[in-house]
Amino acid sequence: MRLSVIDAERCTGCQICMFACTRRLGFAGTGKTAIHIKSVGGMERGLSVVVCRACQDPPCAKVCPEDALVQRKGGGVILNPSKCTGCGLCREACIVSAIFWDDEAQKPIICVHCGYCAKYCPHGVLALEERREEVPDAAK
Amino acid sequence: MLPSDPLANVLYIDLSKKRSWLERREDLFGKYFGGAGVGIQLLTENCPAGMDPLAPEAPIVLTTGPLDGLFPLASKTVAMFKSPHTGNLGESHAGGRSAVAIRMSGLGAIVITGTNTNPGYLSIEGGKAYFLDATTLWGMTSSVTAGRIIRQNERSAGLRSIMRIGRAGENLVTYADVSTETYRHFGRLGMGHDLGTAENIQPLSALGGLPTRNLQSGRFDSAEAISGEHYAEHYLGRRLACSHCPVACIHIAALREPYQDEAYYYKTTMISYDYEPIYALGSMLGIRNPEQVLSLMDKVEVLGLDAMSSGVCLAWATEAMEKGLVTEQDTGGLQLEFRKVDGYLAGVEAITRRSNEFWRTLGRGVDAAAARYGGADFAMAFGGNEMPGYHTGPAGYLGFMLGARHSHLDNAGYSIDQKELTKGSIPAEQLAQKLMDEERWRQVLSSLSVCFFARGIYTPELTLRALAAAGYSLTAEQLAATADDIYRAKFAFKLANGFDFNKLTIPHRIFETPAVVNGFDEAYMRRAIAFAGDQLASPRAELRQSSTGGQS
Structure with a gap:
């Protein structure tokens, strides 16, 4: 299973997903969120949802010098914080900029595809679903 | 905390x-x-x-x-x-x-x-x-x-x-x-429009509560054309939300306009609309074409003007021209007529440019303009603030005057008119008390700081629980006392800076144009104002304590 953006055009920019993701870890606010909503160059043009796409062969894991990013079944990665030194190379390797940064822990924040945010999305933008066949697999 | x-x-x-x-x-x-x-x-x-x-x-x-x-x-x-x-x-x-x-x-x-x-x-x-x-x-x-x-x-x-x-x-x-x-x-008061719901246009017009052509009427024959329903069906391009709000009340219209000088060449503008700007820049100016109302809203947005004050000022100026108080000589050749958007597009530009004495004066508000040119009886401002779009009756107008911000959202008087006073009148003092009780409770919401659209959710009980999670341990009585302290602190500031309940002016137009609730006169309004003035100038101990209830 992985988190999918069903239709970003339905997004109103409420950022409730961001609050949910942070709350999942026991915090208020948006400081720990692994999903971000921002405007496409001004609110009038609509919104973009930035979140891990669950690559089957993740570039972020390849560049980690400490092997702190372990491939996740279903795509994406799981961070082993005890191995991570906070070098930030993974962030640069992600071309959709879906690796965020925990300023307190000085470590990356990466979606674990739990689907908690999708439960709170009021407008059907997000869903946890099986990887769809039509998604091209970068590994091939 | x-x-x-x-x-x-x-x-x-x-x-x-x-x-x-x-x-x-x-x-x-x-x-x-x-x-x-x-x-x-x-x-x-x-x-x-x-x-x-x-x-x-x-x-x-x-x-x-x-x-x-x-x-x-x-x-x-x-x-x-x-x-x-x-x-x-x-x-x-x-x-x-x-x-x-x-x-x-x-x-x-x-x-x-x-x-x-x-x-x-x-x-x-x-x-x-x-x-x-x-x-x-x-x-x-x-x-x-x-x-x-x-x-x-x-x-x-x-x-x-x-x-x-x-x-x-x-x-x-x-x-x-x-x-x-x-x-x-x-918005409002020079810091810089307010919230509202565009679905109110048709029902308020049907009840006689939609200020039209400088409140010469409470009904607008083109209410359907500029209603929230019409805009939603034909123009709504996107909805947006504030952070952490599932409501997404921000409605953005997509206005597609052809360029006159080249075929198949368009610009599309995304324009936010809601009840207040539709009233102020639509019915108040008698504009019947929904696209023209959008154009005027966009212009006001781009210039950075308050939509309600702009609309009310231009509505007054139009009537003042009709009555000969203001002439084309004053306006620099600009003719303002109800229904005609071109004059108003030029008018908001002139206000912004402060192009001559007339427009500079109008840029200071409708009261300043009426003081200079006359026409105070139809200068639709309360407490110095141009009126919001509710010609509902005595509670609405008293609400504008008694509210600390002179806003309809201070105490929702318009709602008391529609829900309670349509069933029968109440003594002026009792009405003033209701308005004050509601405004007192709203101090809690605006201090937390919760959107007034959520007032039905954040009941005193739920508010206390939410506050507990934020580290505030309070009883309902303590919460009510704090609300009262905040309310009074605002009036202490106002009174220290020269606010005087007795000097509130009431434009006579509100008694002449049939409203949703009728049969109120200036004497009734003055009794309510005097009662509120006494209550807000005296220490809390003398005030009849009310509960923290008050939803509308």
Whole structure:
């Protein structure tokens, strides 16, 4: 299973997903969120949802010098914080900029595809679903 | 409050000296929560009675509240300032991402004083202020473009909030507004429109409560064409939400217009609409074409004017021209006529440019214009603030006058008219008490700081539970007492700065044009005002304590 953006055009920019993701870890606010909503160059043009796409062969894991990013079944990665030194190379390797940064822990924040945010999305933008066949697999 | 909650951090910014510093104010945030409660205290501290609103020392106070960032619909930033429009207390609420952005920046309040020597913008990040040069942006035709440039220059997309003025603010029109995230506003009173729901246009017109052609009527024959339903069906292009709000009440119309000089060449403009601007720039000016109303709303947005004040001022000016009080000589050749949008498009431009004595005067509000040119009986302002779109009856109008902000949202008098007074009248004193009870409770919401649209959710019981999660342990009685303290602190500021209940003027037009509720006269209104004046000038012990109820 992985988190999918069903239709970003339905997004109103409420950022409730961001609050949910942070709350999942026991915090208020948006400081720990692994999903971000921002405007496409001004609110009038609509919104973009930035979140891990669950690559089957993740570039972020390849560049980690400490092997702190372990491939996740279903795509994406799981961070082993005890191995991570906070070098930030993974962030640069992600071309959709879906690796965020925990300023307190000085470590990356990466979606674990739990689907908690999708439960709170009021407008059907997000869903946890099986990887769809039509998604091209970068590994091939 | 929670131990070491960054909420208690107040960032003081002196633009003149380009200095900023932080102070911990647990004394204020612990007692008054945040928002309006802390805002009025910080304003009172930093703005001594009698200070000129345009003096460099006159502060603008921005506050968020303890529930912002924690609970849904707690999404408001409260601005507290001395209004250049009324010369008295100015309070304005805006959503967008502003409240969450300020709170996540590690701040509960920002107090801004001083003036820039050159046009500048202020960037606040991680609780620190950075002073930046905006010389190149000054005088830019569209405030929307200025916003885009600042977006490109600053970091933290999606987490930040950009507040800006337009040319109206640059030129010191006293009802200039401040925009945040393009479509939300610190409106009214010169800080810079308000909330409302466009679905009210048709029902209010049917009841005789939709101010039309400068309130010469309460019914508009073209109400359907400019109704929320019509806009939703034909123009709605996108809905947007404030941070942490599932409602997404921000309605954006897509207006597609052909260029006249080239075939198959269009521009599409995204224009936010809701009840108040449709009333003020639609029915109040008799404009029947929904696209023309959108064009005028867009123009007002781009100039950075308050939509309600602009519409009411132009409506007065139109009637004043009809009656010969104002001539084309005064207006510099501009003929204003109800229904005709071209005159109004030129009119808002003239107000912004302050092009001659007439337009400079109109740029100070409808009361200033009536004082100079006559026509006070149809100058539709209350407490110096141009009226919102509710010609509902005595409760609505008393609400505008008795509310600390002279806003319909202070006490929802319009709702008392529609829900209660349509069933039968009540004594003036009892009506004043109802309005005051509602306004007192709303101090809690605006201090937390919760959107008034969520008032049905945040009951006193739920509010106490939410507050407990934010580290405030209170009883219902203590909450009611704090609400009263905040309410009274606002009137203490107003009275110290020259507000006088006895000097409130009532334009006679409201008694002449049939409303939703009729049969009220000036004597009734004066009795209610006198009662409220007595209550708000005397210590709390003498006040009949009311419960913290009051929903509408």
